[in-house]
Amino acid sequence: MITAKNLNEEEFFYGxxxxxxxxxxxxxxxALKVLGEKAVAVLPAGCMSAVGxxxxxxxxxNNAIISTFAGTASMMTGVLAGLRARGITDAQVVGxxxxxxxxxxxxxxxxxxxxxxxxxxxICYDNEAYMNTGIQKSSLTPFGARTTTTPAGNxxxxxxxxxxxxxxxxxxxxxxxxxxxxVGYLQDYINKVEKASKIRGTKFIHVIxxxxxxxxxxxxxxxxxxxxIVDTGLWYLAEYENGEFTLNHKPESFSSxxxxxxxxxxxxxxxxxxxxxxxxxxxxxxxHILKFWNVKK
Amino acid sequence: MSKKFLSGDEAFAYGIRLARPDVIxxxxxxxxxxxxxxxxxxxxxxxxxxxxxxxxxEHSALSCAMGVSAAGARAFTATSxxxxxxxxxxxxYASGGRFPIVMMNANRSTALPWNIYGDQxxxxxxxxxxxxxxxxxxxxEALDMALMSYYIAEHKKVQTPFMVNLDGFVxxxxxxxxDVPEQAQADEFLPSFETxxxxxxxxxxxxxxxxxxxxxxxxxxxxxxxxxxxxxxxxEAEERFAKIFGRKYSGLxxxxxxxxxxxxxxxxxxxxxxxxxxxxxxxxEGLKAGLVRIRYMRPFPVSEISAAVKNAKALAVLEKxxxxxxxxxxxxxxxxxxxxxxxEIPSKNFIGGLGGKxxxxxxxxxxxxxxxxxxxxxxxxxxxxxGVDVKGE
Ligand SMILES: Cc1ncc(C[n+]2csc(CCOP(=O)(O)OP(=O)(O)O)c2C)c(N)n1
Ligand code: SF4
Numbered sequence: 001m002i003t004a005k006n007l008n009e010e011e012f013f014y015g016x017x018x019x020x021x022x023x024x025x026x027x028x029x030x031a032l033k034v035l036g037e038k039a040v041a042v043l044p045a046g047c048m049s050a051v052g053x054x055x056x057x058x059x060x061x062n063n064a065i066i067s068t069f070a071g072t073a074s075m076m077t078g079v080l081a082g083l084r085a086r087g088i089t090d091a092q093v094v095g096x097x098x099x100x101x102x103x104x105x106x107x108x109x110x111x112x113x114x115x116x117x118x119x120x121x122x123i124c125y126d127n128e129a130y131m132n133t134g135i136q137k138s139s140l141t142p143f144g145a146r147t148t149t150t151p152a153g154n155x156x157x158x159x160x161x162x163x164x165x166x167x168x169x170x171x172x173x174x175x176x177x178x179x180x181x182x183v184g185y186l187q188d189y190i191n192k193v194e195k196a197s198k199i200r201g202t203k204f205i206h207v208i209x210x211x212x213x214x215x216x217x218x219x220x221x222x223x224x225x226x227x228x229i230v231d232t233g234l235w236y237l238a239e240y241e242n243g244e245f246t247l248n249h250k251p252e253s254f255s256s257x258x259x260x261x262x263x264x265x266x267x268x269x270x271x272x273x274x275x276x277x278x279x280x281x282x283x284x285x286x287x288h289i290l291k292f293w294n295v296k297k
Numbered sequence: 298m299s300k301k302f303l304s305g306d307e308a309f310a311y312g313i314r315l316a317r318p319d320v321i322x323x324x325x326x327x328x329x330x331x332x333x334x335x336x337x338x339x340x341x342x343x344x345x346x347x348x349x350x351x352x353x354x355e356h357s358a359l360s361c362a363m364g365v366s367a368a369g370a371r372a373f374t375a376t377s378x379x380x381x382x383x384x385x386x387x388x389x390y391a392s393g394g395r396f397p398i399v400m401m402n403a404n405r406s407t408a409l410p411w412n413i414y415g416d417q418x419x420x421x422x423x424x425x426x427x428x429x430x431x432x433x434x435x436x437x438e439a440l441d442m443a444l445m446s447y448y449i450a451e452h453k454k455v456q457t458p459f460m461v462n463l464d465g466f467v468x469x470x471x472x473x474x475x476d477v478p479e480q481a482q483a484d485e486f487l488p489s490f491e492t493x494x495x496x497x498x499x500x501x502x503x504x505x506x507x508x509x510x511x512x513x514x515x516x517x518x519x520x521x522x523x524x525x526x527x528x529x530x531x532x533e534a535e536e537r538f539a540k541i542f543g544r545k546y547s548g549l550x551x552x553x554x555x556x557x558x559x560x561x562x563x564x565x566x567x568x569x570x571x572x573x574x575x576x577x578x579x580x581x582e583g584l585k586a587g588l589v590r591i592r593y594m595r596p597f598p599v600s601e602i603s604a605a606v607k608n609a610k611a612l613a614v615l616e617k618x619x620x621x622x623x624x625x626x627x628x629x630x631x632x633x634x635x636x637x638x639x640x641e642i643p644s645k646n647f648i649g650g651l652g653g654k655x656x657x658x659x660x661x662x663x664x665x666x667x668x669x670x671x672x673x674x675x676x677x678x679x680x681x682x683x684g685v686d687v688k689g690e
Contacts, residue, residue, distance in 0.1 A: 078364020
């Protein structure tokens with residue numbers, strides 16, 4: 001088992017230009033350490049490709065390629081097929097796509113790859129907006145969040161739609177393995193990446209990766225808010241395997257939703273009613289989870 | 298070598314089988330479907346050892362092909378019309394990334410109005426996407442181009458994706474007798490896939506990167522040079538092809554009775570057969586007609602066209618497309634070639650065959666006769682649409 005103590009010391013994503021405290025780059029960096037030098041990374045347009053591939057400063061020390069925004073999964077399919085044609089069977093093809101690249105423009109290609117059960121690992125680093133183009137709403141932006149296209153004023157009060165349930169949409173394909181994670185609980189994320197890399201067929205990991213720039217938190221708070229989102233119950237650590245959902249971690253009691261929201265500039269405009277609505281949404285989700293999912297002790 | 302009775306799509310599929318692509322990824326669209334169905338049959342019966350990937354869109358078909366190429370293997374895809382337009386983003390990506398993918402495009406009208414028949418607006422709209430573009434005239438050329446296109450695209454001086462165009466239905470679905478070469482001959486002709494532009498586990502690579510204002514031009518000039526280099530490589534490929542298969546091709550253009558021609562039509566693709574007939578019939582009547590078939594739109598045959606037409610009295614460009622608000626795209630390109638070579642020959646544009654409308658022998662003969670009138674001082678508008686009478690407001 002890979003832990004923080006024996007994690008690869010080599011850097012595979014090194015010298016990039018991400019903002020200080022970027023959760024996405026942490027997710028990419030850790031996953032590559034788990035997967036090692038044989039991983040071939042495919043990254044669509046988005047922050048992680050923008051900060052990592054500026055010629056001549058190319059920041060991946062393993063093989064890596066930028067795909068079109070919509071084409072992460074289809075390019076992964078091709079890379080896998082091409083490597084197989086060359087007789088290379090021990091390289092893990094891994095994708096790192098943002099929430100927009102995954103849940104919006106790239107969902108068709110992702111669905112296609114899962115449908116073919118291509119042996120690839122797709123990691124969605126979710127910073128809950130289109131960050132690279134300047135913090136616009138995606139379908140994974142949570143209810144209430146202020147973005148540059150869902151401004152918070154007197155008429156519009158941030159994003160009015162709930163976060164798309166991408167984990168369960170992916171699971172509905174009956175994918176061999178899907179999981180949720182957060183960079184706040186790194187060991188859990190590491191375990192899932194390691195486990196996924198050993199499963200044949202398509203694997204999907206949805207990892208919450210806060211963006212200090214877009215969320216309006218301090219650069220040293222990334223890991224802390226990424227923990228807090230789980231502790232509040234607004235995100236959950238789960239897996240889908242063999243047709244079943246399993247909750248990996250059940251907080252004894254939830255920490256304050258209000259505190260979580262109010263520390264982030266994107267939620268600061270929310271009213272008590274909004275916060276109550278968000279809390280109620282959480283509660284009904286958890287009711288469902290506890291009723292229908294396996295719950296790990 | 299064996300003789301087979303094949304449609305253009307089938308002939309192309311036989312050519313692709315001879316080229317042994319490692320991976321085929323494609324999405325169906327009429328009139329391209331037959332080529333991928335045939336290739337699926339070849340994979341099924343074991344005569345082609347390829348991985349056939351069922352992708353969920355044309356965008357994914359080419360995206361997948363780029364992944365294959367980046368991994369160091371040979372890729373094939375095919376499309377048409379709306380499918381080609383849908384993958385437009387990936388077209389410029391593949392050429393910028395220098396992935397030598399081969400794609401067959403079945404030339405078809407683009408919507409709206411919806412229409413599944415052949416014209417060339419789809420490929421000509423993407424002329425600037427950085428791909429080599431060739432236009433086949435018959436089933437034999439289609440098969441031979443399928444094989445040759447890989448040689449040219451993958452040549453280290455070229456490293457550029459290649460789009461072979463077949464006129465929808467007229468060529469894709471018309472049956473004719475075609476020579477199918479032996480696999481051993483094809484293997485002698487086409488080396489196995491080799492590229493430096495691929496992942497490497499000894500010394501890993503970051504592909505398809507960003508290049509800002511300081512470095513962008515460098516890469517774009519390299520890409521441009523790759524296409525220009527293709528001219529010489531096309532000749533080399535054809536010589537090699539003639540040696541092994543005994544069939545000769547003539548490079549970027551094919552000229553028919555142009556040496557002493559007064560009136561020449563320049564065109565693309567399968568309509569050339571009919572023009573050749575018109576040339577013969579008119580010559581019997583004493584009119585010195587000729588044909589330049591443009592085999593490649595990119596690289597564009599600037600000097601070849603100029604050399605072929607330099608003594609003519611008037612020229613017509615007959616094409617199945619229009620660049621709305623301007624004129625036919627081929628016409629623009631031909632005029633530019635003439636200008637560069639200081640040739641002051643009157644040239645007129647004839648646009649026909651849109652949405653699959655037949656171009657008749659009579660219409661072609663009329664074009665030649667109009668050229669004669671033009672050379673004798675009669676006025677004619679620059680752009681003329683065949684077979685319609687729509688007046689401007
Ligand atoms: C076809 C296309 N449309 C739009 C864009 C512009 N674009 C580049 S990155 C991006 C946002 C990416 O957002 P996300 O996938 O959430 O990743 P993040 O930037 O947050 O890391 C957009 C809209 C593009 N590159 N390609
Ligand atoms: S904007 Fe956000 S996601 Fe993008 S690099 Fe900066 S911190 Fe990371």
